[in-house]
Amino acid sequence: MIRHLVLFKLNEGVQRDEPRVVAGVEAFRALPGQIDELRFWECAWNITDRPIAHDFAINSAVEDTDALKRYLEHPAHQAAAGPWREFATWVIADYEF
Template sequence: MIRHLVLFKLNEGVSRDEPRVVAGARAFAELGGKIPELEYWECGWNISDRPIAHDFAINSAVADADALTRYLEHPDHQAGVGQWREFATWVIADYEF
């Protein structure tokens, strides 16, 4: 199994209640039921107010590297990424467990 973690940081001046951000969060929340490669899916807003904290997180798992590639290339994933690209940056970690 591969764990796929993503931490998003909203760009300066962007708030989580903006309509485009709300739509982006909704798009990611719905991915769990749309992409068959996802063995595990959860996402949500960070509750920490520490200065180093990111704003939104995805924690997911897929069976193997091929499944990860299919997930990353899936049109619904690409659509969500396109939305987030407009208002956030992110870091990822993919590891086997």
């Protein structure tokens, strides 16, 4: 199995309740029903207020590297992730477990 972690940091001045951010979160929350490769999925806002913390996290899992590639290229994933480029930056980690 491959764990796919993503941590998002909202850009300076961007608020969680902005319509584009709310729509971005809703798009990510809808992915499990749209992408068969996902074996595990959770996403949520960070609940702590620390300078080094990111704002939003995705924790997901797929079977293998081929499934990860299909997930990343899936149109629903591309549509969900694309708008985040306008208001956030992110880091990822993919590892076998």
